[in-house]
Amino acid sequence: MLSAELERYVAEIKAHAIGYGLDFFDVIFEVIDFEEMNMLASYGGFPVRYPHWRFGMEYEKISKSYSYGLHKIYEMVINNDPSYAYLLKGNTDVDQKLVIAHVYGHSDFFKNNFWFSGTNRKMLDEMANHAVRVRRYVDKYGYREVENFMDGCLSIEDIIDIHSPYINRRPETKSVLEEGENGRVPASKLRSPNEYLEDYINPSEFMEWQRERSEQERIKKRNFPESPERDVLLFMLDNAQLEEWKKDLLSMIREESYYYAPQVQTKIMNEGWAAYWHSKMLTEKIITDGEIIDYADHHSGTLATSPGALNPYKFGLELFRDIEDRWNKGKFGKDYEDCDDIEERKNWDRKVGLGREKIFEVRRFYNDINFIDEFLTEEFCREHGLFTYNFNRSTGMYEIESRDFRKIKEKLLFLLTNCGRPIIEIMDGNYMNRGELYLVHKHEGVDLKMDWAKDVLINLSVVWTRPVHLETVSQGKVRVLSTDGELKDVEVK
Amino acid sequence: MNPYCLTLFLIETKERRLILKIEQDWGRFREIVRGKIKENLRKYIVHSELIGKKGKDLISIPVPQIEVPHFAHSPQKIGGVGQGDGKEGTPVGVGEIEGDRHAGNQAGSHILEVELTLDEIAKILGEELELPNIEPRGKENIKSFTGRYTNIHTSGPESLKHPKRTFKEALKRQIIIGSYDPLDPVVVPISEDKRYKSREAIEKPAYNAVVIYIMDVSGSMGNEQKEIVRIESFWIDTWLKYQYKDIDTKYIVHDAVAHEVDRDTFFRIRESGGTIISSAYRLCRKMIEERFPPDEWNVYVFHFSDGDNWSRDDTGDCIEILEESFLPKINLFCYGQVESPYGSGQFYYDLEDNLGKKENLILSKIPEKDSIYHSIKQFLGRGK
Numbered sequence: 001m002l003s004a005e006l007e008r009y010v011a012e013i014k015a016h017a018i019g020y021g022l023d024f025f026d027v028i029f030e031v032i033d034f035e036e037m038n039m040l041a042s043y044g045g046f047p048v049r050y051p052h053w054r055f056g057m058e059y060e061k062i063s064k065s066y067s068y069g070l071h072k073i074y075e076m077v078i079n080n081d082p083s084y085a086y087l088l089k090g091n092t093d094v095d096q097k098l099v100i101a102h103v104y105g106h107s108d109f110f111k112n113n114f115w116f117s118g119t120n121r122k123m124l125d126e127m128a129n130h131a132v133r134v135r136r137y138v139d140k141y142g143y144r145e146v147e148n149f150m151d152g153c154l155s156i157e158d159i160i161d162i163h164s165p166y167i168n169r170r171p172e173t174k175s176v177l178e179e180g181e182n183g184r185v186p187a188s189k190l191r192s193p194n195e196y197l198e199d200y201i202n203p204s205e206f207m208e209w210q211r212e213r214s215e216q217e218r219i220k221k222r223n224f225p226e227s228p229e230r231d232v233l234l235f236m237l238d239n240a241q242l243e244e245w246k247k248d249l250l251s252m253i254r255e256e257s258y259y260y261a262p263q264v265q266t267k268i269m270n271e272g273w274a275a276y277w278h279s280k281m282l283t284e285k286i287i288t289d290g291e292i293i294d295y296a297d298h299h300s301g302t303l304a305t306s307p308g309a310l311n312p313y314k315f316g317l318e319l320f321r322d323i324e325d326r327w328n329k330g331k332f333g334k335d336y337e338d339c340d341d342i343e344e345r346k347n348w349d350r351k352v353g354l355g356r357e358k359i360f361e362v363r364r365f366y367n368d369i370n371f372i373d374e375f376l377t378e379e380f381c382r383e384h385g386l387f388t389y390n391f392n393r394s395t396g397m398y399e400i401e402s403r404d405f406r407k408i409k410e411k412l413l414f415l416l417t418n419c420g421r422p423i424i425e426i427m428d429g430n431y432m433n434r435g436e437l438y439l440v441h442k443h444e445g446v447d448l449k450m451d452w453a454k455d456v457l458i459n460l461s462v463v464w465t466r467p468v469h470l471e472t473v474s475q476g477k478v479r480v481l482s483t484d485g486e487l488k489d490v491e492v493k
Numbered sequence: 494m495n496p497y498c499l500t501l502f503l504i505e506t507k508e509r510r511l512i513l514k515i516e517q518d519w520g521r522f523r524e525i526v527r528g529k530i531k532e533n534l535r536k537y538i539v540h541s542e543l544i545g546k547k548g549k550d551l552i553s554i555p556v557p558q559i560e561v562p563h564f565a566h567s568p569q570k571i572g573g574v575g576q577g578d579g580k581e582g583t584p585v586g587v588g589e590i591e592g593d594r595h596a597g598n599q600a601g602s603h604i605l606e607v608e609l610t611l612d613e614i615a616k617i618l619g620e621e622l623e624l625p626n627i628e629p630r631g632k633e634n635i636k637s638f639t640g641r642y643t644n645i646h647t648s649g650p651e652s653l654k655h656p657k658r659t660f661k662e663a664l665k666r667q668i669i670i671g672s673y674d675p676l677d678p679v680v681v682p683i684s685e686d687k688r689y690k691s692r693e694a695i696e697k698p699a700y701n702a703v704v705i706y707i708m709d710v711s712g713s714m715g716n717e718q719k720e721i722v723r724i725e726s727f728w729i730d731t732w733l734k735y736q737y738k739d740i741d742t743k744y745i746v747h748d749a750v751a752h753e754v755d756r757d758t759f760f761r762i763r764e765s766g767g768t769i770i771s772s773a774y775r776l777c778r779k780m781i782e783e784r785f786p787p788d789e790w791n792v793y794v795f796h797f798s799d800g801d802n803w804s805r806d807d808t809g810d811c812i813e814i815l816e817e818s819f820l821p822k823i824n825l826f827c828y829g830q831v832e833s834p835y836g837s838g839q840f841y842y843d844l845e846d847n848l849g850k851k852e853n854l855i856l857s858k859i860p861e862k863d864s865i866y867h868s869i870k871q872f873l874g875r876g877k
Contacts, residue, residue, distance in 0.1 A: 039515040051514070056522030057559055059515050151534065154561045310576050389585050390572035397584040401572065412574050422564050441564070446571050452562035459562075 024107035050134035105274030118165030272316015324355035615735030649689025709798030800840035
């Protein structure tokens with residue numbers, strides 16, 4: 001229930017947002033007090049969640065930091081159709097306007113960004129649905145039983161394949177009848193328009209190569225899973241010897257993980273986009289002279305950088321602005337890239353005016369990784385004083401390591417790859433023909449946090465109900481952790 | 494805002510809150526942190542390692558969090574990207590590291606440092622450990638009255654009128670007599686409905702209290718053991734200072750002989766020598782008799798040692814002093830035994846066998862840092 005005044009702000013800002021070309025879900029605003037805001041934030045924005053202490057833990061953190069004046073949540077918005085957004089009661093008018101504009105930015109991003117295309121837009125209902133199911137299991141099997149299983153699931157909730165919603169990883173199974181005579185696999189030919197071209201399009205070496213490949217494919221099919229599987233949770237759901245209710249719990253956890261994954265994958269862009277639009281709309285259209293000071297105060301608070309930290313709001317906003325500026329001035333393409341004259345590059349302006357169009361395109365197709373990969377420039381890094389830091393063992397502190405552009409970009413991309421999580425794959429679901437699970441950590445130069453890895457493995461083995469092994473590299477040596485009876489840690493090479 | 498709407502709105506939010514039910518999850522979490530349930534999660538609780546005073550009596554305290562293990566990169570090797578001034582090699586504060594994010598929630602799991610006064614800390618400590626307030630003894634002469642406006646009265650000056658309560662009463666009355674119409678929610682308070690804030694007098698009695706800390710500094714007490722003693726006595730000190738405003742603290746160290754020292758020395762000293770515990774007990778007895786007569790003082794004695802006394806005879810002497818001079822007179826005698834690689838820890842068992850049933854003697858073992866929490870609870874949990 002909005003006051004007439006807020007109702008007016010919403011209508012005004014919505015009209016401006018549409019005028020700028022934003023395209024969003026319907027947004028339902030609710031005004032709530034700080035206690036409710038803290039509670040909702042603890043629940044990840046959803047009013048009804050399943051019972052679990054993790055939300056209580058969030059609440060502990062959020063409410064304490066609120067009551068000691070360290071942190072205040074002004075706004076929250078849920079990716080849902082319609083989007084739900086919460087406004088904090090008692091905020092000043094300027095704050096509310098800023099928040100409303102910000103929310104429309106987010107809602108536009110949710111609706112249009114490709115990486116959100118696979119998310120459930122009725123998640124509010126789905127979450128409530130999960131809550132009901134979990135409560136039923138609690139009634140039936142007891143609080144402790146359900147909670148203990150949930151705790152284990154939480155530990156493995158992020159071992160999913162974040163790209164799977166966009167790729168068909170499992171080609172449809174072909175009929176076995178397609179197998180050729182003598183068990184030989186027929187090689188797939190390329191289509192030739194004319195008979196006489198056949199030998200050129202499908203030369204015998206090529207046919208032999210194709211045959212070999214098909215043969216390998218067939219052998220691979222005997223593997224289980226066929227190819228290394230990153231969606232460990234799905235594999236568990238399909239194959240683990242679990243009671244149905246536990247599978248159901250696991251599937252809910254997995255669904256929620258997939259729901260949140262795009263928010264992690266686009267954190268910088270999403271926040272940057274919303275900040276871009278609130279500042280544009282407020283400064284150009286909405287704010288009155290008397291409000292400008294309050295606006296500036298709040299806006300700079302949102303974008304403040306503490307030493308050493310990278311603020312996703314600021315970083316995203318600046319990068320969007322940089323893109324807009326570059327495409328307005330035509331600072332792209334071969335001519336610009338080839339130009340070595342610093343002065344000339346700086347003053348480059350072809351007045352092409354493609355900036356607005358470009359940023360809308362970027363918000364449509366990119367996620368944080370290719371956003372940075374494609375648009376982070378050396379000039380930008382220098383201008384904004386970016387650096388990489390690392391832990392120095394001898395001083396026991398994190399220290400600035402480098403300001404080299406390539407290193408910064410490399411580090412950023414590494415941190416964002418797979419949402420900053422190590423890549424774990426199931427290599428064998430029937431290891432040693434004993435129904436054991438064999439996982440491999442794809443080592444990218446950084447070791448696993450070993451004590452945690454051991455505990456996660458134990459949690460995995462509880463869900464899998466059979467021993468689980470993990471191959472990883474630690475301090476330059478290949479090691480295999482196993483939960484066979486008790487936890488073993490064997491050095492292989 | 495129209496006051497009639499206000500009343501209705503309050504009712505509405507109250508209903509909404511019932512749906513949210515965070516209290517249940519929150520309570521569950523706090524129970525886990527307190528160690529009441531789910532032992533298996535205790536090792537994932539992140540708590541502070543050091544208590545640092547800042548400024549006058551400010552301190553930074555982390556919020557307890559349970560870090561559920563995930564497959565994660567080793568944080569010290571991963572580093573990150575930051576923004577700001579500085580040359581290569583300049584230390585940076587660990588801010589929000591971009592990689593530190595989980596799928597389960599948008600927010601990262603960084604620890605927040607909160608600045609608190611020592612009194613607030615003590616309150617939290619008391620709440621977390623469920624410590625009872627201490628029932629003091631001694632001269633119960635009233636020191637002062639203070640007051641707070643916490644009561645509600647039916648009469649009072651208009652300046653102290655409590656509009657919310659007044660309207661509530663009026664609403665109640667109108668509903669009861671049937672004159673309230675939800676379609677036309679007019680609530681008119683009459684003079685019987687009026688409520689006023691009133692001052693509640695609080696008596697503050699004066700008590701004297703002294704805490705005597707005794708530490709074994711013989712050769713077998715290493716740095717780690719002293720660190721444990723330091724942390725534990727800091728917390729005990731904080732709690733007792735919160736309970737008694739003007740508390741006195743005295744420090745005794747002993748190896749084969751005992752000395753009274755100041756606070757600074759107490760925590761820094763490293764001696765080496767044998768262990769004659771009775772020497773400290775004698776000094777402590779003398780101190781109490783001369784300076785802190787127990788009929789006027791609340792006396793607390795905390796003794797920390799690795800429990801490796803020089804001889805059985807000496808232990809006998811100690812038990813005798815405890816039984817005759819300490820236990821009948823003082824509030825509490827606490828013995829905390831840290832574990833050292835050399836000690837046998839026999840003293841703990843000797844006390845337990847001989848005096849285990851005395852109710853103001855508390856024995857506690859503190860084998861490692863993680864046990865401090867439990868040990869403080871043992872010492873202060875009885876409200877003596």
